[in-house]
Amino acid sequence: MTSFRVGVIGGGQLARMMTPPAINLGLTLKVLAEAEGSSAALATTMVGDYAQLSVVEAFAQTVDVITFDHEHVPLHILEALEAKGVSVQPPSKALAFAQNKLKMRERLGALGLPMPDWAEIHDADSLDSFIEAHGGVAILKTPIGGYDGKGVRVVSSAADAAEWLSPEGLAKVGGHLLAEEKVDFTRELAQLSARTPSGQFRAWPLVQTVQQNGVCAEVLAPAPDASEATLELAAEIARGVAEGLGVTGVMAVEMFETTDGRLLINELAMRPHNSGHFSIEGSVTSQFEQHLRAVLDLPLGSTQATDAHAVMVNLLGVDDQNDFLPHYEAAQSAHPAAKIHTYGKGARAGRKMGHVTVVSGNSEWAIAEARATAKLLRNE
Ligand code: ADP
DSSP, X not given: OOOOEEEEEOOSHHXXXXXXXXXXXXXXXXXXXXXXXXXXXXXXXXXXXXTOHHHHHHHHTTOSEXXXXXXXXXXXXXXXXXXXXXXXXXXXXHHHHHHOHHHHHHHHHHTTOOXXXXXXXXXXXXXXXXXXXXXXXXXXEOSSSOBTTBTXXXXXXXXXXXXXXXXXXXXXXXXXXXXXXXOOEEEEEEEEEEEOTTOOEEEOOOEEEEEETTEEEEEEESOTTOOHHHHHHHHHHHHHHHHHHTOOXXXXXXXXXXXXXXXXXXXXXXXXXXXXXXXXHHBSSOHHHHHHHHHTTOOOOOOOBSSSEEEEEEEEOOSSSOOSGGGHHHHXXXXXXXXXXXXXXXXXXTOEEEEEEEEESOHHHHHHHHHHHHHHHTTO
């Protein structure tokens, strides 16, 4: 009998949002969550530590393919699964580049893909010379373990990063830091795509992401006023990354658009991504459905837009009380076209707890509606 059993490691909102398409397609979705009561509790079949081989192995035995809600599963565990013939998508050799920004920069460089100038930093002198060669400023990053802007800082001298450069600081991140030129960008963009193990590839339209305090606040799909050439270039960059790094499943390539019109790769996410939440309502095939199809090596669905514009506004926690549910009634009655999603997470200031999407032929109206809905939910 044909069976389609997908095992997702990690019980966050990305695993949660894979649940509706899994139900619709009649797939079996299983989740290995780190704790009881996670966002993906509905599909959780096992609770355990993803950094323990025996736990992950036991989970893998219950499914046909292993995929991810996050990129933190240690590579040696995935390699051990692969050695036993488990299908891991994306494979460990691709995930290695998502787990380490230095490895990613090296590989993208070898492939000739566009990105900011960068260097590996191992002491204060190498950082100071990079800063001097790049106009007196640089972006310094920890190559592993960063997210939502943590592990990224602007430096104008090595003294600005003394604790990162200390022997203890360096030891925590594998001995090296990543320095990048501070890109003079006009906006941040993200190119979402999907690739199957047998090599099918599809891209969604390029989107603009708006960050506040290092966290994604809004996504505009498609990216306003992007030229045909930019849209095509972004999709070709994503194809180059996916094929060059052997990525399978959904991938987001975060990019900068520079003042002189170039696209430079910032970050890669090898999983469904915040920049693709708009696709639930804004695309014929959502990123969550596409990810399931891709990791199972099924034919990919159309990424055509359902309307001219989709706007997504994140619901970031305002305090430790408001989980947005008390304000559903007000928001839903005032904004019936807005689609509200919450992730079943406890309230905490700044936490990604949900999002709102509005799809429309009129971009200004969609932006206004999505923002107004989020405002009511925040009780402002
Ligand atoms: P994280 O992995 O924590 O999301 P990123 O590498 O995406 O970190 O960086 C977070 C933010 O810092 C970016 O969204 C961007 O605004 C800014 N940033 C990162 N790299 C650069 C760069 N080379 N030049 C200018 N700004 C940058």
